[in-house]
Amino acid sequence: MLLRVQALTPEVRAMYAAHGHYHEGDSGVDLFVVQDQEIQPGETAFVKLGIKAAAFTPAEGGEREKNVSWLIMPRSSISKTPLRLANSVGLIDAGYRGEIMAAVDNIKTVPHTLKKGDRIVQAVAFSGEGITLELVDELNKTARGEGGFGSTTCPAGEPEMKKAKNDVAN
Structure with missing residues (x-):
């Protein structure tokens, strides 16, 4: 699988250009935390990963490459x-072009701080095949665009978890 990555800042681009925890053919490519973030006990937090990404199967025999869905999975060290x-x-749908984020729960009774450069999740192809990472300046446009985290079921693209919290509060 080819994973095209658009870094949202020059600093994030440099992190991926110097990705020392990735080997051609690996089934998972680690994704970086791009800013310090403290997550309180019992909190569900969105960790922004500072990238947009699109996955493709390689073109073969005159065929065009195909845009495909892909997965974010926890690294074993989580x-x-x-x-x-x-x-x-x-699940990152093939047409999603918004910022990649990981929703995480702090299941303990103490705060946990993520530091810039930490790696808690990885990009994985459905098939488990190897991933080739390609840094790009821009991704192709899709009908779906940047709607994510429940955008197909919530009004105005409001994230599902935010909607649920508001429902409980009201």
Whole structure:
């Protein structure tokens, strides 16, 4: 799978250009936390990863490459932290072009601080095939665009979790 990554800042682009935790053919490519963030006990937080990304299957025999969905999965080392992915595995639809984020729960009774450069999640192809990472200046446009986290079921693209919290508060 080819994963095209558009970094949202020059600093994030430099992080991916010097990605030392990625080897051609790996089934998972680690994604970086791009800013310090403290997550309180019991809190569900959105961790912005500072990138937009699109996945493609390679073109073969005159065919065009195909835009495909992909997964965000926890790295095994996340088990050393009090964090868990709130949705267990994140599905990134083929047409999504917004910022990639990870929704995480702090399941312990103490705050946990993520530091810029930490790696808690990874991009994975459905097939488990190897991933080639390509930095690009811009991604192709899609009908879906930047709507994510429940945008197809909530009014005005409001994230599902925010809507649920508001419903409980009212």
